[in-house]
Amino acid sequence: MGYAAARGGLDAITAAEQLVRTLRLAAPSDWLDGDQIVERLRLAVDRVMGEGGIWDEQLAAMALRQAEGDLIEAAHLLRSYRSTLPRLAYSEPVEADDLTVLRRIVPAFRNPPGPQLLGRTSDYTGRLLELIDDDRAREEADKLTAARRERVRAAAGSAPAGTRDERRPQRLMTLLRDMDLLVDRRRDDDPEPFDITRVPARPGAPRSARLATMARAETGALVNLWYRNILGPDGYLHEITLGEVRHGWLPVPVVHPHTGHPVEVGRVRVTEVEAIEDLDGLEEDRTRFDVGYGLCFGHNERKAIAMANLDIACDRDAGRSALEQSVLLTTDGLDAAGFLEHLKLPHYVTFRSMVERKMAVRAARPALQEEPS
Amino acid sequence: MTLADVLPEASPTPSGGVPTSLPPLLDEHAKREIRRTILTAVAVPGYQVPFGSREMPVARGWGSGGLQVTLAVVGSGDTVKVIDQGDDAGVNAVNLRRLITASTGANESTVPEESTIIQSRHRIPEDELRSDHIVVLQVPVPEPLRGVERDQRELARMHAEADYAKMWVSLYEDKVRNGVITQTTGYPCLVDGRYVIATTPIPRWDIPRLHQAPFLTLFGAGREKRIYAVPPHTDVEPLTFTDVPFEVERTPGATCATCGSDRSFLVEVPAATGSRWVCSDSDWCRRRQKAQGHD
Numbered sequence: 001m002g003y004a005a006a007r008g009g010l011d012a013i014t015a016a017e018q019l020v021r022t023l024r025l026a027a028p029s030d031w032l033d034g035d036q037i038v039e040r041l042r043l044a045v046d047r048v049m050g051e052g053g054i055w056d057e058q059l060a061a062m063a064l065r066q067a068e069g070d071l072i073e074a075a076h077l078l079r080s081y082r083s084t085l086p087r088l089a090y091s092e093p094v095e096a097d098d099l100t101v102l103r104r105i106v107p108a109f110r111n112p113p114g115p116q117l118l119g120r121t122s123d124y125t126g127r128l129l130e131l132i133d134d135d136r137a138r139e140e141a142d143k144l145t146a147a148r149r150e151r152v153r154a155a156a157g158s159a160p161a162g163t164r165d166e167r168r169p170q171r172l173m174t175l176l177r178d179m180d181l182l183v184d185r186r187r188d189d190d191p192e193p194f195d196i197t198r199v200p201a202r203p204g205a206p207r208s209a210r211l212a213t214m215a216r217a218e219t220g221a222l223v224n225l226w227y228r229n230i231l232g233p234d235g236y237l238h239e240i241t242l243g244e245v246r247h248g249w250l251p252v253p254v255v256h257p258h259t260g261h262p263v264e265v266g267r268v269r270v271t272e273v274e275a276i277e278d279l280d281g282l283e284e285d286r287t288r289f290d291v292g293y294g295l296c297f298g299h300n301e302r303k304a305i306a307m308a309n310l311d312i313a314c315d316r317d318a319g320r321s322a323l324e325q326s327v328l329l330t331t332d333g334l335d336a337a338g339f340l341e342h343l344k345l346p347h348y349v350t351f352r353s354m355v356e357r358k359m360a361v362r363a364a365r366p367a368l369q370e371e372p373s
Numbered sequence: 374m375t376l377a378d379v380l381p382e383a384s385p386t387p388s389g390g391v392p393t394s395l396p397p398l399l400d401e402h403a404k405r406e407i408r409r410t411i412l413t414a415v416a417v418p419g420y421q422v423p424f425g426s427r428e429m430p431v432a433r434g435w436g437s438g439g440l441q442v443t444l445a446v447v448g449s450g451d452t453v454k455v456i457d458q459g460d461d462a463g464v465n466a467v468n469l470r471r472l473i474t475a476s477t478g479a480n481e482s483t484v485p486e487e488s489t490i491i492q493s494r495h496r497i498p499e500d501e502l503r504s505d506h507i508v509v510l511q512v513p514v515p516e517p518l519r520g521v522e523r524d525q526r527e528l529a530r531m532h533a534e535a536d537y538a539k540m541w542v543s544l545y546e547d548k549v550r551n552g553v554i555t556q557t558t559g560y561p562c563l564v565d566g567r568y569v570i571a572t573t574p575i576p577r578w579d580i581p582r583l584h585q586a587p588f589l590t591l592f593g594a595g596r597e598k599r600i601y602a603v604p605p606h607t608d609v610e611p612l613t614f615t616d617v618p619f620e621v622e623r624t625p626g627a628t629c630a631t632c633g634s635d636r637s638f639l640v641e642v643p644a645a646t647g648s649r650w651v652c653s654d655s656d657w658c659r660r661r662q663k664a665q666g667h668d
Contacts, residue, residue, distance in 0.1 A: 364552025
């Protein structure tokens with residue numbers, strides 16, 4: 001067996017792997033445990049779960065640690081882990097109104113039905129780098145922890161903060177519909193959602209394929225696609241008005257294999273966005289608005305907003321431009337990053353073929369070489 | 374009764390294989406789906422069959438399609454050869470090979486004669502292959518018409534109606550402008566008189582090997598989620614005009630600096646004092662040197 005011939009490459013990649021592993025694991029600082037990553041780098045964890053297509057904070061934390069903080073690499077680790085798992089069940093459809101909000105804002109009205117609940121956001125915090133030393137940070141952390149414990153103790157026994165209506169507010173769409181301000185695009189049938197993990201989505205795919213693709217897309221890719229269409233040469237995309245921006249918990253019901261009844265097997269945090277579109281096309285209803293929808297795993301408002309805007313833009317475009325193809329085929333982080341980085345692989349066979357053709361063109365056009373350059 | 378009796382596929386050690394040190398990289402449902410896709414691809418030569426491409430432990434663009442095809446068809450009794458640019462020691466070839474053998478228990482070899490499955494990026498081995506060989510080619514871009522049309526819907530129509538006019542016009546314009554057809558690797562070929570395929574990027578040198586080949590060639594494009602096939606004894610004709618012969622890469626006077634071959638695909642080793650040439654198929658070259666007595 002000619003195994004020895006393959007030795008050189010194996011030694012080289014084993015050494016490279018060992019270098020990465022050693023410098024990561026044997027770094028002189030404390031071991032970074034999963035809870036630290038989940039609790040202190042939650043937005044990175046949320047992004048990795050969303051782009052990796054798995055809801056599991058600890059797995060995402062492990063992936064982030066292994067990937068040395070590279071979000072796309074971490075999402076890749078989660079997705080290839082997914083490939084080893086059989087699919088045992090599908091969850092039941094869940095009403096978006098069952099979302100228990102942690103945060104909810106409605107930019108379209110000053111006083112919408114239900115609360116404007118800022119929740120955990122640094123939207124209105126000055127972006128000042130906190131040049132704080134570790135000792136002072138620990139001191140503050142201790143104080144905050146104590147104060148939090150005190151609040152929890154004081155609140156023990158009393159009703160939880162926020163009534164049910166405040167935590168599950170009516171959505172703005174209902175109000176707009178009551179005001180007859182929305183075109184009605186609701187359909188009567190109930191088609192099965194398109195499963196992008198089993199069937200490749202290509203232009204002409206149903207809306208569910210578009211939404212699923214964007215929900216797993218790389219956040220930066222969606223933001224860029226949105227911005228390109230606002231400012232770039234690709235096309236014209238309306239800036240929407242945000243109706244709902246929500247972050248909260250959604251139950252996951254699965255039909256019990258024995259009883260046949262849905263049971264809640266867990267819950268996931270999602271960001272949900274409804275985007276109000278001002279219809280201004282010649283053939284469109286100028287007396288009403290339309291709505292785009294975005295929903296993704298975790299707390300990622302940037303992604304959900306871009307998604308909702310692109311959703312309604314695709315619908316209005318109706319296949320006239322390449323927008324849908326861009327959404328379906330160019331926003332996956334693993335696809336784009338993998339293909340870009342494959343350029344690092346050896347290409348000397350293809351390059352040899354290219355050089356040969358350059359020589360062939362010269363031979364076919366000897367006059368070319370006498371022309372001044 | 375043991376688990377192995379119920380699930381023979383769960384214990385991939387018997388019949389000459391090596392014990393697995395990695396868990397399976399694909400679940401059994403995925404393997405079945407890929408095998409069904411392969412059957413469709415073999416039944417409709419050259420047609421790009423969509424499939425639910427899974428994420429692999431290698432990045433998209435790094436052989437994830439070829440790896441899925443190999444994992445779907447490999448058994449513990451198989452022997453795999455994996456090459457990149459013709460070289461068994463290429464770093465990505467090594468990585469793919471160890472993933473395949475460590476997760477399936479298949480044997481490995483660099484010699485085509487000892488192998489049953491040959492996964493390759495950019496080359497077909499120089500050796501004559503047999504009817505029981507399966508060649509798995511890693512495909513970065515499965516769409517041969519992308520250079521002349523970008524819209525997916527239009528591309529689907531063109532293939533469905535065998536409307537390859539734009540491709541012919543582009544080849545004609547190329548010839549008129551440049552004096553030769555400048556298409557380098559991945560040369561477009563008509564398969565079984567029906568579908569035009571992208572021949573991965575294998576060099577033109579390898580194209581005649583596909584025509585009426587005794588072996589099965591499977592093309593796996595993981596990122597673009599397509600599998601296509603050239604079954605044994607199928608016509609594979611490079612698109613060209615009757616009065617413009619198809620040209621393979623050839624450098625007059627060049628021979629391999631290590632084995633002396635002038636009938637293999639040679640790659641250049643540049644040097645200021647004048648280039649040398651060596652075989653890109655490293656194992657074929659090694660065996661020739663051995664036969665010549667200077668190992």
